[in-house]
Amino acid sequence: MTEPEAAIRVEGLVKSYGRVEALRGVSFGAARGEVLAYLGPNGAGKTTTINILCGLLRPDAGRVSVCGLDVDRQALEVKRRIGVVPEESNLYGELSCARNLEYLGELYGLSGPRRKQKAAELLAAFKLEEKAGAPFRTLSRGLKRRLILAAALVNSPEVVFLDEPTIGLDVPSARALRDLIRRLKQSGTTVFLTTHNLAEAEELSDRMAIIIRGRIVAAGAADQVRRRVERARVVEVSFVQPIEAGPIQRACPAVLAAIPAGEGFRLEVADAHQALMELAAFADREGLRIADLATPRPSLEEAFLSILEEEQGR
């Protein structure tokens, strides 16, 4: 899953904490300007990966480059080019919003006038101008998240790491934040997004990687991830005439289970093509009229849960 023009390139990443293997040979990449969603259950290794990519943690083995720079050997240069939005607040509660941004400008080496200008630009872009003088701790959760995201952009980063950016936000704030992430992508920034919100991941990302127990188990666009679990397909069918589930299952060996759902049945099938052929023959033989027939694709959530169950069963 690596790209020639990769903004992020990870190869064979290994990290252990004592006997616990947090990462077991993780490899993936993200192209410049791409949004990569990094998904996985709690404890899968997401935060460890981010910490290594940001230069906070050293891997036991493997190679990591961000913006074409080796994170281990060129950590300061990498830090100059990245922005990080952690899950928890990391700004100074007693400082005002503007001062927080200016202080970070100081740490990133911006000159005095540039710092003030950048802080003003970010406050305007994130609609926080009215709160410029307010201490960070007095902001609502939504406004705090907005300022944390603004703070991650003080250095105009090429790559932004977002760790659960919308967690705990109300609907309008989460939506506003998603719009901001889209704008980041439009401006050519690479976004590395971890989230438990699969709808959000699908909506925002170009590609995704699923990590479970320190291993990447699925990667690609959302459709590719879904295809990974398509062998366990579902067919939804309803008939004009009333009918029980038993005869359907007896007549169609490809139907593994027939579960009544609404007016019809939700059929779990081993092979969609075979099941449809058997269903059509059954309806014809019994003089039944099919009222509705659909082969819904698994949602990303279903695909994720299926992959998770499969991996946990190993």
Added chain:
Amino acid sequence: MSQLSRAFFICRKDVESYYSKPPLVTWGLLFPAVLILATFLKEPAASLRLAPGIIALTLLFGSTSMAAIVVTWEKRSGTMKRLLLAPLTHRTIILGKALSATGYGLATSLALTLGLAAVLGLRVADPVLFLLALAGGGLTFSLLGLLASVMVREVFEAMTLMNFFRFPILFLSGVFMPLEEFPAWLKPVALASPLTHLVELLRLASSGQGWFASPLIPGLGLACYLVLAWALAGPVFRRGANL
């Protein structure tokens, strides 16, 4: 922009965020002032003799405590991680934090000195040596406080760890009793304490009298502790800052 100027920015932000708060300033001054007052009420003549020791004590507790409180607090609040994510070397962060804690220790000990000069007539014969000694001592103590705080997660743990070091040296460093009056076997032990060297330097700077005839040996002693604390701070910080 150099790493040195970024260390200054960290220091300035800490002063702005933490040290300029009235409760901290009064806490830093109240404790030594009460000590002086107690001594003065019991034996007015002794209070001037004890003044350099109490000033050194103020610096010790002020610098170590503030470095430890700020670093532990920032580790818990996530702002230390924010610093680690910025393009700063570990040494820059250490220097910035140590400078701000030193500034706090210096401010409270100088305020106490001025108070003692105004009320008790304390004289500082060599102000340059006095200031240099306070600056060197403050930096050493701040680095020691920082070392303790990066190894733990809670403020009380940092304080407990530091008290293992602070309280024994309090009674072994000539703060309450001049080195000249120590039994011979205890003098080498006293010299192993950085506070001893600071107290001696302050005594020499204020009254011109001390156990050492010149500031050279206590100056070198304090400098050795400063270099040692600086050398240890790097690897300890690297191991503990992410805790």
